[in-house]
């Protein structure tokens with residue numbers, strides 16, 4: 001069984017590499033996706049990745065995942081803290097979704113301490129830089145295989 005996983009990234013994550021490297025590191029999103037892709041093979045999974053700066057496109061990608069994916073690794077960027085639409089989309093697809101952040105949002109500004117989506121996610125991983133994505137994928141595959 002090869003698990004099919006959507007790796008979904010929200011706004012401004014296309015700017016990784018040059019975006020606030022002191023917070024997010026100097027890897028590009030392409031570097032991270034390549035890493036997750038290689039790790040997925042080791043873990044018996046295959047990934048497709050989507051990045052969008054638009055809330056609606058992220059909702060569409062989640063809806064679309066219902067048709068083909070077993071689970072989702074999702075970094076919604078700033079929409080984490082604001083988007084009821086993403087929360088409702090996650091609840092509607094009935095797939096396990098792991099909320100994933102490069103930074104430890106709880107060690108940052110107060111407005112980042114609230115997540116609109118955590119309550120409808122399988123789990124939350126944050127604070128480990130690019131490794132957050134690998135840990136999220138590992139948790140998801142373990143959940144699916146259990």
Ligand code: DQA
Nearest residue numbers: 012075077078101102103112
């Ligand atoms: C982020 C944390 C969010 O607060 C922020 O808006 C991002 C990135 C992270 O990966 O640490 O864009 O999701």
